[in-house]
Amino acid sequence: MFTIGVLARKAQCSVPTVRYYEAQGLMPPAERRESGHRVYGRADLARLVMIRRLRDLDVPLERVKSLLALEANGKPCAETLAFFQEQRDAIRQRIEALKDLDLTLSLHMANCQAGCLPANGPCDLYSAI
Amino acid sequence: MFTIGVLARKAQCSVPTVRYYEAQGLMPPAERRESGHRVYGRADLARLVMIRRLRDLDVPLERVKSLLALEANGKPCAETLAFFQEQRDAIRQRIEALKDLDLTLSLHMANCQAGCLPANGPCDLYSAI
DNA sequence: GTCCGACCTCAAGTTACTTGAGGTTCAAGG
DNA sequence: CCTTGAACCTCAAGTAACTTGAGGTCGGAC
Structure with missing residues (x-):
């Protein structure tokens, strides 16, 4: 369990970018502490790293999104x-x-x-x- | 001597992109025919290809611009x-x-x-x- | 207890193009 | 010669993917 800052550092991106991905529905709405601060786990990091890798290949966010959805839905x-x-x-x-x-x-x-x-x-x- | 369409095809980019680069001062204002159509030569192609290559490496347009200017000024x-x-x-x-x-x-x-x-x-x- | 860095939201700005509207020009075929 | 469709023109507006800024709260080290 770590903060958004730590997550961003691990995934090599900026903190606002993580929040942006959440707003766009690429990252699931993060769990929050009492304070409202976001909390993340290993699965979140894995997902974020995958998003970044696909983006490095210039895969558009929409496509990344549908691909991740495909996986989640358990489609073929x-x-x-x-x-x-x-x-x-x-x-x-x-x-x-x-x-x-x-x-x-x-x-x-x-x-x-x-x-x-x-x-x-x-x-x-x-x-x- | 060729048209903007041919130039764009040779440099693997779109026609509006070429016009955009001209507007941004990355490509010199093209020569025109009577009709107003732009005409290009080998040097233009070379310059455009270089711009595209640098862009493929995510070099920002401003940096591309200053680099090309550097060359033109005959600086060290x-x-x-x-x-x-x-x-x-x-x-x-x-x-x-x-x-x-x-x-x-x-x-x-x-x-x-x-x-x-x-x-x-x-x-x-x-x-x- | 106070202070600084990290967090929060929401709005606006930026980069690098792309798309659209509305209108000429060119060149191949009839 | 005429026409017709693709390629050209300008200018304005739209888009993707972030980034930056304003204004404020939270947490933990001294």
Whole structure:
């Protein structure tokens, strides 16, 4: 059992974001202390982490919401399985794109250091494309 | 020389986005035909692609703008070099995080297929965390 | 007991686009 | 030549996902 601040830190997001998710129905209404302060448990953290992961992949909140609802309703697994497959493919594509960009930047930086840093002159950003 | 539609397609973004970037001063005011239609060249494409790449890394538009301005002003290269280094580090971290998530999803899917698909029952989303 | 950091609510602001309305322009076919 | 549908134009308004701000309460260390 922990506070919203601790929850947010563990899930790597801001406190207002957690409250926002609750307001949007992505997180269940949190239990409260007498004082009105929210209290969270392990399940809440798990759910929040999952939301954040999906958001990192740019899955819209609405889709995250319906996916979580799907799980809660105990609907057939095939639907979520298909979704995960899709996400995994997206991840792999993204990894490839990032590797490509990494290489591009490295080349650009090498050019930059070789030709332009000694003279302290400008370097051509577009050469990186 | 090509139209805004062709430019957008080549840079993998929408036509309104290109116009938006122009309005925000990220793209230079495009040349126009008599008709008022915008006309673009290779340099424009290069610039737009760079903007999109940086945006894919969640670099805010303001930062993209100042970076491009830096290049245009012919300021010392060290500043942009540092920026690229930073971006490259971010990319590498992101690749690692994505690989991790990929593995997690794969494991989850395997569980899902083994334990839950035959019975067509629900599978626990949180087991993936 | 008091003080500071963490919590509360509610409203408004921000970023980066997207969508819609209402109207020209271009180019391929009849 | 004419027309017709896709692509272009401007300007205003809408959207997603947060973030920030104002104004106030709570908790626990000194």
